[in-house]
Amino acid sequence: MRKSWRLSCANYLVLMIVAALLVFSAGPALAQSNELVRLETSTPVDVRADKLTYDDKTNSYLAEGEVEITQGANRLVADKVRLFSQSMIAEAEGNVSMVSPSQVVSAASLVVNLNTSTGKLYDARIFLPATHYYLRGEEIVKTGEDTYTMAQGGFTTCDGDSPNWEVTGSEVDVTIEGYGTAKNTAFRIKDMPVLWSPYMVFPVKTKRQSGLLPPMFGQGQRDGFLMSLPYYHVLGEDQDATITLNVMTSRGVGIGAEYRYALDEFSKGMIMADLLPSDNNSQSLYEEGKLAEPYDKRWWVRGMADQKLFGGAMEMRMDLDLVSDRDYMREFTFGYTGFNTSSYRLAEMFNRTLEPNSSWLRTSKVNLLRYWSSSTLNMTAYYFDQINTDNKSTLQQLPAISYDAVRQAIDDRGMFYFQMTSDFTYYYRETGSTGAILNFNPAVSAPLNFRDYLEVEPVFTWNQRLYSATLGESEDQDKDKYGASYGWNFQLKNSTYLYRVYDFGEAETPFKVKHAVRPKVDYLYRPNIYDGEAPELAQMYQNRLNYFRYGFNNAFTYKYMQENEETGEIEPVYREFLKVNVFQVYSLDERSYNGSSGMTYTGADNSAQLGYDTWDGSYSLPYRHDGENFGNFGARVEFDPWDGLYFESDVEYDPYESRIYTFNSSMTFSDYRGDMLSFDYRYTHDILKQLRSMVRVALNDKWSVGMQNRHDFDNEMDFDTIYQLEYNDQCWGVRVFYRDDSTERGFFLVFSIGGFGEIFGTGFGGEDTKERTY
Numbered sequence: 001m002r003k004s005w006r007l008s009c010a011n012y013l014v015l016m017i018v019a020a021l022l023v024f025s026a027g028p029a030l031a032q033s034n035e036l037v038r039l040e041t042s043t044p045v046d047v048r049a050d051k052l053t054y055d056d057k058t059n060s061y062l063a064e065g066e067v068e069i070t071q072g073a074n075r076l077v078a079d080k081v082r083l084f085s086q087s088m089i090a091e092a093e094g095n096v097s098m099v100s101p102s103q104v105v106s107a108a109s110l111v112v113n114l115n116t117s118t119g120k121l122y123d124a125r126i127f128l129p130a131t132h133y134y135l136r137g138e139e140i141v142k143t144g145e146d147t148y149t150m151a152q153g154g155f156t157t158c159d160g161d162s163p164n165w166e167v168t169g170s171e172v173d174v175t176i177e178g179y180g181t182a183k184n185t186a187f188r189i190k191d192m193p194v195l196w197s198p199y200m201v202f203p204v205k206t207k208r209q210s211g212l213l214p215p216m217f218g219q220g221q222r223d224g225f226l227m228s229l230p231y232y233h234v235l236g237e238d239q240d241a242t243i244t245l246n247v248m249t250s251r252g253v254g255i256g257a258e259y260r261y262a263l264d265e266f267s268k269g270m271i272m273a274d275l276l277p278s279d280n281n282s283q284s285l286y287e288e289g290k291l292a293e294p295y296d297k298r299w300w301v302r303g304m305a306d307q308k309l310f311g312g313a314m315e316m317r318m319d320l321d322l323v324s325d326r327d328y329m330r331e332f333t334f335g336y337t338g339f340n341t342s343s344y345r346l347a348e349m350f351n352r353t354l355e356p357n358s359s360w361l362r363t364s365k366v367n368l369l370r371y372w373s374s375s376t377l378n379m380t381a382y383y384f385d386q387i388n389t390d391n392k393s394t395l396q397q398l399p400a401i402s403y404d405a406v407r408q409a410i411d412d413r414g415m416f417y418f419q420m421t422s423d424f425t426y427y428y429r430e431t432g433s434t435g436a437i438l439n440f441n442p443a444v445s446a447p448l449n450f451r452d453y454l455e456v457e458p459v460f461t462w463n464q465r466l467y468s469a470t471l472g473e474s475e476d477q478d479k480d481k482y483g484a485s486y487g488w489n490f491q492l493k494n495s496t497y498l499y500r501v502y503d504f505g506e507a508e509t510p511f512k513v514k515h516a517v518r519p520k521v522d523y524l525y526r527p528n529i530y531d532g533e534a535p536e537l538a539q540m541y542q543n544r545l546n547y548f549r550y551g552f553n554n555a556f557t558y559k560y561m562q563e564n565e566e567t568g569e570i571e572p573v574y575r576e577f578l579k580v581n582v583f584q585v586y587s588l589d590e591r592s593y594n595g596s597s598g599m600t601y602t603g604a605d606n607s608a609q610l611g612y613d614t615w616d617g618s619y620s621l622p623y624r625h626d627g628e629n630f631g632n633f634g635a636r637v638e639f640d641p642w643d644g645l646y647f648e649s650d651v652e653y654d655p656y657e658s659r660i661y662t663f664n665s666s667m668t669f670s671d672y673r674g675d676m677l678s679f680d681y682r683y684t685h686d687i688l689k690q691l692r693s694m695v696r697v698a699l700n701d702k703w704s705v706g707m708q709n710r711h712d713f714d715n716e717m718d719f720d721t722i723y724q725l726e727y728n729d730q731c732w733g734v735r736v737f738y739r740d741d742s743t744e745r746g747f748f749l750v751f752s753i754g755g756f757g758e759i760f761g762t763g764f765g766g767e768d769t770k771e772r773t774y
Contacts, residue, residue, distance in 0.1 A: 117145035146176035157754035158731035224250030256337040269305030329357035392430040435469030463487040467538035485540040489526035551583030585631035674698040689713040
């Protein structure tokens with residue numbers, strides 16, 4: 001019985017093996033679930049699916065269920081795919097998605113040749129992540145790896161099946177990294193046609209390539225209808241250029257040019273120039289009192305550059321700002337080549353800005369800077385353009401060279417220290433005296449430390465000047481053309497240092513604040529010197545100073561523990577979040593001084609310094625009345641608690657008149673929502689009282705309101721005011737704002753489209769009622 005059972009089990013096992021062989025040797029082959037099949041071609045093709053069969057008759061694989069086919073960096077996903085192994089043609093249907101590094105294709109079905117990247121897509125949409133473009137068509141012919149054509153189709157940058165805007169057309173041809181063209185196009189808002197064009201060209205670029213950029217259109221009272229058409233040209237891996245054609249129906253045709261290079265983070269440049277050969281509307285605007293004079297040719301050249309030279313041993317920095325007339329930058333504010341865009345782009349790239357467009361003094365300079373361990377060499381050529389004058393009497397500094405030695409010990413025991421500033425400047429102008437001035441200012445000090453309780457440092461500074469001048473016609477011809485002047489001063493600096501640490505946290509969350517205070521009492525003496533025989537350009541006028549300056553500096557620093565995002569370790573974080581400095585002067589003489597320290601010159605140069613001090617970051621002295629010993633009480637506050645908030649303020653209080661003499665205050669605030677608030681208030685008694693303010697409130701993630709204003713309280717007038725309402729959706733935006741400045745007032749409407757920027761603006765301006773003086 002047991003033997004019979006063993007034979008029956010053996011027979012059953014043989015029958016099972018034979019049956020399995022028969023099944024796998026007849027008909028289509030069946031692979032295991034999710035098993036990988038590789039087809040060897042020039043670029044291997046891997047096929048994976050829940051169910052995979054091979055048909056000998058058609059030489060094709062039928063993949064069903066979560067199908068994934070990869071070929072290099074390209075991937076095809078679908079519910080069902082038939083792949084012909086010899087022709088490498090794939091027929092896919094059901095949730096079809098084809099992904100490559102530059103594009104994502106989704107379709108109901110497709111037929112594609114994996115070797116030639118050609119085929120047809122049905123009910124398809126193509127997404128380009130780099131530009132956020134969507135191309136849509138019921139039948140799209142893929143004519144190459146990056147080229148498509150469709151009889152009827154459209155494109156947009158909006159997400160979703162029902163885009164907020166879309167451009168549709170016939171005979172649409174698209175080349176990725178090139179351009180798209182379409183005939184009989186319609187710009188649609190929520191499927192409603194609002195603008196028709198017989199032909200359209202649009203860029204489809206994800207990398208830097210030469211070609212046309214999106215145009216910008218506008219409408220204004222002064223310019224008429226405006227169109228800006230930029231052409232972008234790649235000159236190399238690290239440089240490019242843009243030429244912009246500006247058509248203004250009321251003014252004429254202008255041209256703009258821009259050159260950029262970026263060798264690395266520290267070596268980069270951007271130069272922009274605009275030319276309007278003939279301003280056709282200038283005479284009319286002049287007669288209406290809106291321009292200082294009628295202009296013909298108008299132009300503006302601006303730019304910046306930072307450059308490392310000689311292997312990084314020297315730094316070069318250039319600022320360029322030259323303009324044809326005083327009204328140019330206040331008139332041409334908007335657009336691709338307007339003042340606002342130019343100033344923003346330069347600030348973004350170089351972290352410094354142009355002078356405000358309301359300033360009549362434009363500054364251009366080229367600076368070379370060389371650092372050593374104990375000294376610096378600074379060479380600068382300045383050109384100042386006073387655009388409200390003929391600029392012939394403006395002093396130009398061509399060049400201004402300074403060489404400074406940092407504080408350093410001059411003996412082995414460190415008892416005596418030496419430091420120096422020196423500068424040479426050649427002053428040039430067409431009308432008036434010119435000449436060269438050399439200033440040499442060495443200082444010797446002997447710092448003393450009494451057991452860390454008291455620090456005392458006497459400082460002696462010598463100020464030497466040599467000059468050579470060419471006298472102008474209006475100058476007294478008996479003045480010395482060559483000569484030397486000198487001055488000196490003595491300081492005795494006394495201070496101590498105290499601190500205390502306050503613990504506000506717990507063991508798990510430590511938080512400490514350190515309060516450090518440095519009381520200071522300094523004495524300064526400087527004799528009175530007046531060099532009246534020198535020409536006005538080179539005169540040295542040094543007021544007598546004989547006073548004590550006293551006060552204290554406070555610094556508050558907090559410390560807490562935080563995890564390092566890179567290493568994961570818990571590390572301390574320090575931030576000096578508050579500084580409060582207070583000071584006052586007591587003069588031993590009853591004679592007044594003019595409120596500025598150092599050597600004061602009636603001529604061109606005011607660079608000689610009053611010794612070497614770090615009292616409050618400057619060399620200014622509080623104002624003092626004639627016949628009084630005490631000067632104004634001064635204070636300065638800096639508050640920087642976190643990255644989104646910064647506040648600074650300084651004040652001088654006149655104790656004799658019981659009034660504030662100067663008060664300056666500024667603050668910037670921003671948060672994660674997009675809210676922003678900033679103001680800058682400047683006040684000097686009987687001289688200046690102005691406020692610049694800006695506020696932006698994010699009503700939600702799309703809507704915001706804002707205001708900008710520059711107000712003069714003494715004249716009770718606003719130099720410039722803007723009220724703005726802005727809407728920004730995922731793929732489009734609109735700004736509505738009212739502007740009232742020194743040139744005109746009116747409402748403006750600007751539309752922007754995702755992927756194209758601000759493409760259209762229109763303004764409805766009124767008459768300027770402000771009194772203007774030229």
